[in-house]
């Protein structure tokens with residue numbers, strides 16, 4: 001679908017000294033003409049017409065459009081261009097979609113991407129054209145202290161995390177639209193092509209072919225993130241765990257806990273299709289629209305708390321009606337439901353500023369929760385973005401070995417052109433929209 005055009009043709013012209021560059025935009029395609037003066041009084045005009053592709057672009061809250069944008073180019077010797085085969089819509093995209101972040105109009109969405117290596121910068125050594133790869137949602141440099149120590153989500157060069165709201169751009173690449181707000185200056189992959197920086201470090205190679213496409217696509221984010229949520233709760237095999245949220249991340253956390261030998265897994269949500277998926281993988285579904293989730297779990301367990309808890313909901317948590325936002329709802333519940341000296345894993349997103357917060361404290365990222373009770377119980381808390389690189393190759397190998405099949409969570413696989421409808425339905429959590437994979 002992209003239209004590569006680059007023509008060189010001789011043009012009779014009055015002689016020009018040196019190099020002249022004329023830029024103009026005809027509204028549809030932006031062209032730059034370079035006129036070279038050559039010896040023998042011939043002039044050659046090189047017309048480079050920017051190549052275009054289709055992509056999902058954020059227009060305004062609750063509105064994305066699939067439209068033509070400039071196709072990405074190699075900008076640095078370490079870059080690759082990937083021809084995208086699958087890009088997923090994530091619950092994290094919805095925070096931007098709903099206007100609940102500082103995301104600017106014009107961002108190309110899509111941070112859960114996989115595809116085929118199409119072009120390589122001259123500095124790339126570990127990949128070749130035609131390689132099938134999946135990309136971590138958090139781009140990382142591979143060279144800073146945090147990257148070297150396996151904390152690629154906190155790469156100090158590229159992605160300083162949500163401590164930097166707004167536009168963080170490398171000095172060499174200002175003003176590019178992001179794939180996720182405050183996560184580096186990289187246009188997203190809900191598009192036909194994607195530029196991947198620091199490609200040797202970021203791209204995880206996959207077996208060639210088309211097998212396990214949906215499973216592998218989930219290695220970009222939610223499978224590692226669910227695993228991470230369990231990891232940062234301090235979980236050990238044989239323990240019991242309560243996961244709040246049965247969205248893709250919560251389901252992946254529950255699935256990871258099962259793979260890792262949990263004795264009991266509780267999954268709390270109110271969306272019937274999501275609770276049904278939790279049940280499908282052997283977890284105990286808890287519907288919080290039918291009463292206090294913590295009390296329901298304690299009742300089943302004869303009053304005994306669980307060992308670990310995971311918050312896979314984040315700051316847009318609601319009360320049982322599913323409409324009234326209460327940003328501390330899950331934190332409060334976890335502190336009640338986890339046993340003294342147990343652990344809380346919090347992959348669910350909390351932000352330092354929220355334009356749509358229900359109160360002025362939450363608008364500044366101040367979430368109140370019973371810290372006294374947390375202290376009294378000696379609970380530990382793990383938070384933050386998932387270090388995808390720390391887990392993805394092992395989870396890939398579990399998929400290849402037939403020991404993990406995370407794609408049970410996928411509800412819809414759609415062409416890229418249906419992205420606007422998919423965002424709308426996924427956002428309203430209707431028609432069973434649990435996890436959507438887009439294919440350009």
Ligand SMILES: NC(=O)c1ccc[n+]([C@@H]2O[C@H](COP(=O)([O-])OP(=O)(O)OC[C@H]3O[C@@H](n4cnc5c(N)ncnc54)[C@H](O)[C@@H]3O)[C@@H](O)[C@H]2O)c1
Nearest residue numbers: 091092245247248249312313314317318347348349385386
């Ligand atoms: N840490 C990371 O690296 C990372 C990566 C990906 C996603 N996330 C975050 O994880 C969270 C979950 O992502 P997702 O894609 O599954 O989102 P999602 O919005 O699809 O799912 C959230 C679920 O939580 C449920 N919910 C709301 N209030 C609740 C409550 N009080 N108790 C129990 N359940 C409740 C909703 O019904 C919904 O099904 C989001 O905040 C997302 O931004 C974090």
Ligand SMILES: [Zn+2]
Nearest residue numbers: 090092112221
């Ligand atoms: Zn995601």
Ligand SMILES: [Zn+2]
Nearest residue numbers: 141144147155
């Ligand atoms: Zn780094």
